[in-house]
Amino acid sequence: MVAPLSAWPWENLGIFKYMLYGPLAAKFLYTWIYEDTLKDLWCLHILLVCALRGFVYQLWSSYNNMLFLTRNRRIKQQGVDFKQIDSEWDWDNFIILEALLASMACLMFPSLIALPLWNSRGFFTLLLLHVTVSEPLYYWAHRFFHGAYLFTHYHSLHHSSPVPHPFTAGHATPLEHLVLCAVIGIPMTGSILMGYGSISMVYSYVLAFDFLRGLGHSNAEVIPHEIFYKLPFLRYFLYTPTYHSLHHTDMETNFCLFMPLFDAIGNTLNINSWRLHEKITSDSEQRWRGPDFVFLAHVVDIMSAMHVPFVLRSFASTPFSTRFFLLPFWPLTFAIMLMMWVRSKTFLLSFYNLRGHLHQTWVIPRFGFQYFLPFATGGINKHIEEAILRADRMGVKVISLAALNKNEALNGGGTLFVNKHPGLKVRVVHGNTLTAAVILNEFRKDVKEVFLTGATSKLGRATALYLCRRRVRVLMLTSSTERFQKIQKEAPTDCQHFLVQVTKYQAAQNCKTWIVGKWITPWEQSWAPSGTHFHQFVVPPILAFRRDCTYGDLAAMRLPLDVQGLGSCEYTMERGVVHACHAGGVVHQLEGWTHHEVGAIDVNRIDLVWEAALKHGLRPVSSVNND
Structure with a gap:
């Protein structure tokens, strides 16, 4: 049997739980519009306070996930994974609860509503009541929640993260938050009953309370240790993220709300609190561990730029799709991107651990369309080069180039950087060998003919040469006879006749297996016969126009099950799935290969790379039935 007040009554409502704010909005709007009065202004104040409270926690979340700012001051080095994100998905339930309780209080005690805007005495009374009542009340209540019954049925949920x-901070049971309501409510109610209450006092106290809660649950230390040397008494009146983090590792210590003074009085102060705090803030550079592998990504468009953990953690933990609620933030995102362009620096976006190796994703603040502007080529290559050299200085073993960062016209698939810096210790990898392997292993064994667009690209060339060796007839769509003949000559003599040049889509009207390496329009797709399957390695993916045909996914692989700390999705990929070029770099690093994988794909290594990927637990992701 579930313990009372251990589950939220609206937990099955999903996003519709926010309709519980509806009566407050309706009551305010009704009196304002139809009664032409602001007597229910208190409803608006409750809604505003709730919105601001959520914003405070969101700002703390954004800061914590700005790894390019916090990587050197992280308390725990592991990342927040999907399991924790899902567990904390409804972290804001307590804001709804306190909004409902505040509404009931205002209806039952009308005197709470008629507050002046400012009363300086209220702040002094509030502080006094907080220190003498709220702090000790929370301290002892917190200790009781660590008793066997209360911890098992209530408080263990909070410690499960x-x-x-x-x-x-908000991930707790209703009973715990009811106690927290009392902790918050006593100082405010006391000040109001004494006649010293004010609207500004309510706003200030509630938001300051949430700010300090967010501070304590931050995984990045923000308070410098020097301040405690200059003002020693302050360490007993203000806790730090490090101080509170020790409570989650040693649950018999550090129970205070915000003031370690009560832990000192109760003899529950962890003796390592300030020593660990000093170590984290003074040895930040020494504590940080450089990654073994880096995936160098880039921004696709303005909307996808918001699909990062430091914007909305929940949104980033699901595959990207355009959402209407993001449209109002488009101008702000564009302005931030402009500032990032001016700074012209590669940013650390996310990380995960795989078998003891730290893997990071860096992003270059450049949009996809910029890669096709002739005047932007030099600047983009400069940023990629700087990222490679930075990785080399940090001791990174492999850096993998994503999508357009390895464009043939831009830098020859990474060849430019390897030739320019022959002494690089970091291995530069475009990952296209595994991309080709993923595409080729999607084919059914009985396929005898395929139609290939983008036939003379790196992937197109490798695909054509591999298939012709398997005695598969390849219709290569290209208008360049010279480039076709160059590829044909690379094939074994007895296989060259399997490569056939075609110049029109009509040539594939009887071929049911298409490999799309160059974006095609719905009209061009119309030449495919009914029942055709479109394999593709084109970015962005082609439109699924034909209902009588099937469309393959972009080449991707699922990371091994033992990956740790992964909490964001890679663009439109599912959880735990990365693009094949990303996976190719991972395999390169795990295998310890010492060669650069740049330029043309070595067809002889396709099967080797594929087997290595499977050996390390990576699995293909495809909707194709290979039976």
Whole structure:
């Protein structure tokens, strides 16, 4: 049997739980519009306070996930994974609860509504009541919740989050938040009953309370240790993220709300609190571990730029899709991207651990369309080069280039950088060998003929040469006879006749297997016969126009099950799935290969790379039935 007040009554409502704010909005709008009065202005204040409270926690979350700012001051080095994100998905339930309780209080005690805008005495009374009542009340209540029964049925939920995060502050049961309501409500109610209450006092106290809660549950230390040397008494009146994090590792210590003074009085102060705090803030550079592998990504468009953990953690943990609620933030995102362009620096976006190796994703603040502007080529290559050299200095073993960062016309698939810096210790990898392997292993064994667009690209060439060796007839769509003949000569003599040049889509009207390496329009797709399957390695993916045909996914692989700390999706990929070029770099690093994988694809290594990927637990992701 479930313990009372251990589950939220609206937990099955999903996003519709926010309709619980509806009566407050309706009551305010009704009196304002139809009664032409603002007597229910208190409803608006409750809604505004709730919105601001959520915003405070979101700001803390954004800061925690800005790894390019916080990587050197992280308390726990592991990342927040999908399991913790899902567990904390409804972290804001307590805001709804307190909004409902505040509404009931205002209806039952009308005197709470008629507050002046400002009363300086209220702040002094509030502080006094907080220190003498709220702090000790929370301290002892917190200790009681660590008793056997209360911890098992209530408080263990809060401690189930392995990595502290601002949203973890709200991840608790209704009973715990009811106690927290009392902790918050006593100082405010006391000040109001004494006649010293004010609107500004309510706003200030509630938001300051949430700010300090977000501070304590931050996984990035923000308070410098020097301040405690200059003002020693302050360490007993203000806790730090490090201080509170120790409570989650040693649950018999550090129970205070915000003031370690009560832990000192109760003899529950962890002796390592300030020593660990000093170590984290003074040895930040030494504590940080450089990655073994880096995936160098780029921004696709403005909307996808918001699909990062430091914007909305929940949104980034699901495959990207355009959402209407993001449209109002488009101008702000564009302005931030402009600032990032001016700074012209590669940013650390996310990381995960795989078998003891740290893997990071860096992003270049350049949009996809910029890669096709002739005057932007030099600047983009400069940023890619700087990222490679930075990785080399950090001791990174492999850096993999994503999508357009390895464009043939841009830098020859990474060849430019390897030739320019022959002494590189970091291995530069375009990952296209595994991409080709993924595409080729999607084919059914009985396929005898394929139609290939983008036939003279790196992937197109490798695909054509591999298939012709398997005695598959390849219709290569290209208008360049010279480039076709060059590829044909690379094939074994007895296989060259399997490569056939075609110049029109009509040539494929009887071929049911298309490999799309160059974007094709719905009209061009119309030449495919009914029942055709479109394999593709083109970015962006082609439109699924034909209902009588099937469309393959972009080449991708699922990371091994033992990956740790992965909490964001790679663009439109599912959870735990990365593009094949990303996976190719991972395999390169895990295998310890010492060669650069740049330029043309070595067809002889396709099967080798594929087997290595499977050996390390990576699995293909495809909707194709290979039976």
